Amino acid sequence: MSTTYFTSTEDLSSSYDFVVAGGGQAGVVVASRLTEDPRISVLLLEAGQSNLGNPLVLTPPLAKKLHQNDKHDWYYQTENQTGFGDRKIVHHRGKGLGGSSSINLNMIVIPSRNSIDAWQELGNPGWNFDAMVPYYHRFHTFHEPSSDMAQSLGLNYLDPNIHGRSGPIQIGYGTYRPEVNEVWTQTFSNIGQTPSYDPFTGKHFGGYNAPCSIDPLTSNRSYAAAYLNEDVIARPNLRIVTEARVELLILNNTDQGRQAIQGVQFVNLEEKQLIVHCTDVVLGAGVFGSPQLLELSGIGDSSFLASKGISSKVHLPGVGENLQDHSNVGISFESNKPTFDSFRDPNVIGAAFKEYQESKTGPMANSTLGAAYLPYQASEEMAATIAEHIADGPDFPAKEEQYRLIRSTIEDSTRSSIEYLLAPAQLTVQQSAAATQLDDEAKGADYITVYSSLSHPFSRGTVHITSRDPRIRPAVDPRYFSHQIDVEVVARHLMYLETLTRTQPLASMIKQNGRRIPQNIDLTNIEAAKEAIKTGFTTYHPCGTCAMMPRDKGGVVDERLNVHGVDGLKVVDASVFPLIPRGNIMATVYAVAEKAADLLKEDWSSKTNEAK
Numbered sequence: 001m002s003t004t005y006f007t008s009t010e011d012l013s014s015s016y017d018f019v020v021a022g023g024g025q026a027g028v029v030v031a032s033r034l035t036e037d038p039r040i041s042v043l044l045l046e047a048g049q050s051n052l053g054n055p056l057v058l059t060p061p062l063a064k065k066l067h068q069n070d071k072h073d074w075y076y077q078t079e080n081q082t083g084f085g086d087r088k089i090v091h092h093r094g095k096g097l098g099g100s101s102s103i104n105l106n107m108i109v110i111p112s113r114n115s116i117d118a119w120q121e122l123g124n125p126g127w128n129f130d131a132m133v134p135y136y137h138r139f140h141t142f143h144e145p146s147s148d149m150a151q152s153l154g155l156n157y158l159d160p161n162i163h164g165r166s167g168p169i170q171i172g173y174g175t176y177r178p179e180v181n182e183v184w185t186q187t188f189s190n191i192g193q194t195p196s197y198d199p200f201t202g203k204h205f206g207g208y209n210a211p212c213s214i215d216p217l218t219s220n221r222s223y224a225a226a227y228l229n230e231d232v233i234a235r236p237n238l239r240i241v242t243e244a245r246v247e248l249l250i251l252n253n254t255d256q257g258r259q260a261i262q263g264v265q266f267v268n269l270e271e272k273q274l275i276v277h278c279t280d281v282v283l284g285a286g287v288f289g290s291p292q293l294l295e296l297s298g299i300g301d302s303s304f305l306a307s308k309g310i311s312s313k314v315h316l317p318g319v320g321e322n323l324q325d326h327s328n329v330g331i332s333f334e335s336n337k338p339t340f341d342s343f344r345d346p347n348v349i350g351a352a353f354k355e356y357q358e359s360k361t362g363p364m365a366n367s368t369l370g371a372a373y374l375p376y377q378a379s380e381e382m383a384a385t386i387a388e389h390i391a392d393g394p395d396f397p398a399k400e401e402q403y404r405l406i407r408s409t410i411e412d413s414t415r416s417s418i419e420y421l422l423a424p425a426q427l428t429v430q431q432s433a434a435a436t437q438l439d440d441e442a443k444g445a446d447y448i449t450v451y452s453s454l455s456h457p458f459s460r461g462t463v464h465i466t467s468r469d470p471r472i473r474p475a476v477d478p479r480y481f482s483h484q485i486d487v488e489v490v491a492r493h494l495m496y497l498e499t500l501t502r503t504q505p506l507a508s509m510i511k512q513n514g515r516r517i518p519q520n521i522d523l524t525n526i527e528a529a530k531e532a533i534k535t536g537f538t539t540y541h542p543c544g545t546c547a548m549m550p551r552d553k554g555g556v557v558d559e560r561l562n563v564h565g566v567d568g569l570k571v572v573d574a575s576v577f578p579l580i581p582r583g584n585i586m587a588t589v590y591a592v593a594e595k596a597a598d599l600l601k602e603d604w605s606s607k608t609n610e611a612k
Helices: 003-007 025-034 060-066 113-121 129-138 147-152 179-189 286-296 302-307 340-344 346-359 380-389 399-410 433-437 484-501 526-535 586-611
Strands: 015-021 042-046 140-142 169-171 206-211 238-242 245-253 259-267 273-283 327-334 368-374 418-423 447-454 462-464 475-477 569-571
Touching: 003 238, 015 025, 015 259, 015 586, 025 042, 025 238, 025 586, 113 129, 113 399, 129 140, 129 586, 179 206, 179 368, 179 418, 245 273, 245 286, 273 286, 273 586, 286 462, 327 484, 327 526, 340 346, 380 484, 418 484, 447 484, 484 526
Parallel strands: 015 042, 015 273, 042 238, 140 169, 273 569
Antiparallel strands: 206 368, 245 259, 259 273, 327 447, 368 418, 418 447, 462 475
């Protein structure tokens, strides 16, 4: 399919049943599922290029080449973050059909039961783990690992019967695994954290090796654009326009004193301003873009909008609030064996890439990432910190309920407060101040990095416009580690890395008296661990800025994803998460989009029947 086909706005209809504003991960799922019904017409608008068939996207090892590339990456930067040493933190967000699923590291993680059940407890009937299970299955096809792969990675906890069998996204373990992944699960077993449940049960605990959304038959990235195969693109009731920047939602007053969606205003590749009418708009511009577009259209806190010269259409103070993310602090340990750091050598990476091109094997075909879930490190000091600081932070309508749910999770020894992530390389250099202190010899060594990624943060941030101009980025302020409990939880998990890295068989790969990054970090000291937090960055899981909660709790959408106070306007992307779930969020975005498509079809059928 030619690029011109997607960018052209010739013969564009003046009206559709649905306009999907944003062709990211959730948007393409919704557009694909809605147009399964030939009666429903859909216009999918995406600000980025199509990128379909692009080898940079399809080849997982080349993912980093997509970052900071304006054809693929929105490349947001936060406000200065006090909790991260007053640094700006970069957020790579996918640009083009498929969104962030086209540039990420492909890790497939199913959240814990309780972290999804919490959504229902916050006032969203029908949004619990059991209700979401069919949608976690629907999005993917699971490829069972070979017996050799299963044995070497310690995958005896897998239950293939509870995985998806016919979804568009292909997930599996591929043909290659780093040596450190082979010792990962056994190390956790040796500290009493043997994995006993398949992660798809939502009950998983301890160490495990996660599959990736990489097709094991081709070793290509399997991402959300899989929902837009040739048959889907050819549907007469689906129109896709790329390089189309939505600037405004067009609203009108109803007889009931509410607002109703009328259509969208967007700018095409030639910078021509166009208006398309529709019955419903599905906003899927992402955790930063969706609140921006709502505020530009007069939906948000009325006093804030007035300060930007925007007339308020719907007073909805929750827009752009409730930003949550998994903050991430990595400690690198010098390895006594070669790791992916050897790819610094052009000859090594050249040979690996040649093997990948010729046979789709070797280290560039790696399709597993190590992770682990552990409870917080209980102590009198930790208990005292929770008791003293639980009410800290700015007030917001759902604060008491959200904090109660988070506290009940992290204080439960059968639930986790951290996700450890394993990298067979020194990866803290990407955004960390620690890397700038390294001498050349240290930079040339091989490392294993273990990240402590905070599962259930108390810290809350914001995303708000700074201008009426839709081309100007909103201000993103996650306020990482602005809550003292977050600092205490991560610091104590960093200290536990001393125990973990001295436990066999992982210890056999750590060089005795070897270097660490940050250099000379003393993980036996709580204050040193807290100082190390300043070298961290993000796990790239922002969510929550158009939260699905009742309006009086600061919610932006209801349990059917309708924007409060506006008829015909929905939001479907990670911004609707009321609480961030445990672990990487890509699988949950797919599941939410699949469920949303069912809800949208039901509502469309009801309206159609009423009109008869």
